[in-house]
Amino acid sequence: MKKQTAVAPDHGRSVAAQATASAVKQAAADAKPVDFTDNETAPGKVEGSRRFSYSWPAAVSAIPKLAALLTRERDKALASQKAQWNQALASTPDDCASCRSFGTKNEWQVVADLPQWLSLSDLAYVYSGGAHGMTGLSSLVWDKRVGRAVTGKEMFRSPGALERALGPTLCEKLDKARAKKRGEPIPKPSGSDDFLNGCPHLDEATILPGSSGGEKFDRIGIWFGPYVAGPYAEGSYELTFPVDSAIIDAVKPEYASAFTISR
Numbered sequence: 001m002k003k004q005t006a007v008a009p010d011h012g013r014s015v016a017a018q019a020t021a022s023a024v025k026q027a028a029a030d031a032k033p034v035d036f037t038d039n040e041t042a043p044g045k046v047e048g049s050r051r052f053s054y055s056w057p058a059a060v061s062a063i064p065k066l067a068a069l070l071t072r073e074r075d076k077a078l079a080s081q082k083a084q085w086n087q088a089l090a091s092t093p094d095d096c097a098s099c100r101s102f103g104t105k106n107e108w109q110v111v112a113d114l115p116q117w118l119s120l121s122d123l124a125y126v127y128s129g130g131a132h133g134m135t136g137l138s139s140l141v142w143d144k145r146v147g148r149a150v151t152g153k154e155m156f157r158s159p160g161a162l163e164r165a166l167g168p169t170l171c172e173k174l175d176k177a178r179a180k181k182r183g184e185p186i187p188k189p190s191g192s193d194d195f196l197n198g199c200p201h202l203d204e205a206t207i208l209p210g211s212s213g214g215e216k217f218d219r220i221g222i223w224f225g226p227y228v229a230g231p232y233a234e235g236s237y238e239l240t241f242p243v244d245s246a247i248i249d250a251v252k253p254e255y256a257s258a259f260t261i262s263r
Contacts, residue, residue, distance in 0.1 A: 028058075031058040031059070031062035032061055035055040036074060042100050047097035048099070048101050050101075051104070053106070054104075054105075055108065056108035057108065057110050060108060066147075081102055084128065101127065102127065105124065107122070107124075108120050108121070108122050111210050111221070114214065114216065114217070117217070117258055119139070119141045119142075119209045120139070122138045123135070136225055139152035139153065139206050152206070152208050155209060155251060155252060155255040159207075160202070160203075162202055162247065165244075165246040166246075167246075170199065170202075174237060175199075177239065178197075178230060178234075178237070181234050182234075195228065202222065205223060205224050205228070206223040208220060208221035209258075210240070213260070215260070216257075217259045218263070219240055219242050219262055220241055220243065220247065223236060224236060243261055
């Protein structure tokens with residue numbers, strides 16, 4: 001009988017792994033939220049101003065690669081706003097204060113912070129003159145294991161696949177939210193272009209993977225912005241759905257393990 005040799009545990013590797021885990025925990029504990037602002041007032045006697053705000057939570061700062069990504073996005077947005085504002089200062093008439101009034105605000109928030117994934121939303125507001133600005137919401141899901149970002153929509157086979165998985169529940173829940181805002185039942189749409197009463201497709205929505213259990217994604221948020229599911233005055237609509245087997249079937253295979261059926 002062949003004699004087997006016992007393999008001694010690699011204590012050095014174990015200690016190194018523990019040290020790495022400890023450093024990661026300490027970095028998370030030391031992380032702080034970021035709230036960056038950059039504002040200017042029009043020079044001389046002309047009226048106008050430029051307002052820029054960009055913030056993210058401590059959970060982002062705890063991941064240096066992700067914080068660096070958002071920093072680059074912030075700096076790019078700030079440079080673009082400054083260029084547009086400087087052009088407006090040089091080319092607009094003195095009595096048009098709104099022509100020189102610019103505002104940008106990005107507010108990143110945690111949707112779900114899971115062991116492998118960090119799901120974020122970015123509520124953005126942009127004003128560059130006119131009657132009102134515009135609000136938008138974007139999704140970013142960070143894979144902590146490989147250090148890569150995708151959008152919530154990119155985790156699914158297609159917007160249409162998720163739309164079919166949700167079925168009539170999507171439109172029913174949207175109409176209930178509309179009726180609550182409008183104070184009256186929602187009539188049948190007059191045609192395919194009736195955005196006031198029709199059911200928009202998910203290629204016009206932002207998809208936000210969320211979690212109630214804290215381990216995997218077990219719910220999703222669907223966000224429709226102004227002018228997508230109603231007039232500007234109604235604002236946005238955000239709907240939440242529990243993850244079921246049909247939704248999991250709509251997830252791309254490489255992300256299926258990140259989702260679980262809601263209990």
